[in-house]
Amino acid sequence: MAEVAMANGEPERKVMLAIDESEYSHYALIWVLDNLKESLTKSPLFIFMAQPPPKNYPFAASLGSARMYCSVSAGSNSSGFCQLCQENNKKLALAFLEKAKEICASRGVNAEIITEEGDPKTAICNVVQKLNISMLVLGERGLGKIKRALLGSVSNYCVQYAKCPVLVVKKP
Numbered sequence: 001m002a003e004v005a006m007a008n009g010e011p012e013r014k015v016m017l018a019i020d021e022s023e024y025s026h027y028a029l030i031w032v033l034d035n036l037k038e039s040l041t042k043s044p045l046f047i048f049m050a051q052p053p054p055k056n057y058p059f060a061a062s063l064g065s066a067r068m069y070c071s072v073s074a075g076s077n078s079s080g081f082c083q084l085c086q087e088n089n090k091k092l093a094l095a096f097l098e099k100a101k102e103i104c105a106s107r108g109v110n111a112e113i114i115t116e117e118g119d120p121k122t123a124i125c126n127v128v129q130k131l132n133i134s135m136l137v138l139g140e141r142g143l144g145k146i147k148r149a150l151l152g153s154v155s156n157y158c159v160q161y162a163k164c165p166v167l168v169v170k171k172p
Contacts, residue, residue, distance in 0.1 A: 013039060013134040016046040018124045018158070021096055028139030028169040029100055033107045036137075044110040047100050048127055049093045050120035051086070090115065121157040128162045136166045 017032055019025035032045065097113035104111035114131075116123050128136055138155045155168045 012043050014043055014046060014131060015040060015135050015137065016048055016128060016131065016133045017100075017137045018048045018050075018120070018154075019096065019100060019139070020049065020120070022139065022141060024139035024141050024169075024171050026139075027171040028137060029103060031169045032137055033104065033109055037107065037109060040109050044112045045104060046112050046114060046127075046131060046133065047097055047104070048114045048116075048124060049097050050123040051089045051093050051115055051117040052120065053117055086117070090117075121154050121161075124154065124158055125161050125163070128158075128164055133162075133164050136162050136164055138166065138168050140168050140170045 015032070015036060017029060019029060029047075032040075036045075093115040094113070097115060101111045101113050114127060116127065118126070124136070124138075127133070136158060138158060140155055141153070155166070159166045159168065
């Protein structure tokens, strides 16, 4: 398990909660605060939110009578509109993260927020490894078996590939 020795010799356990804008993520945040608060006294709770990358297909946006097309591939932007969309996605992610941080502070838990652009599955696993996280917590979206098989599941992916134990919190 990824642990760093603290000054008093006890291992520092780093817990990371990966969230999105869903009610399942909010439930997972409250669950962590209710059930893991004692574990979070020596180290901050890391709260992560991925910013999905722009789609790789032409995107049409109607601005008045003009039509603007944006094709994004492998990190190249063909217009300022795509860059504006990315900046807005980052602002939205930061707003969600700040709200989660406020909820933590109201419960006496110190939280650090992190956001990165990328596919949520791989971005979460990359941050887990980069920060040497001891435990990852995710909320389950509640997809049925067919949707989960067709669309994939972030939690299933993280259970398989994250370099730490993964706790998936199910909303009753």
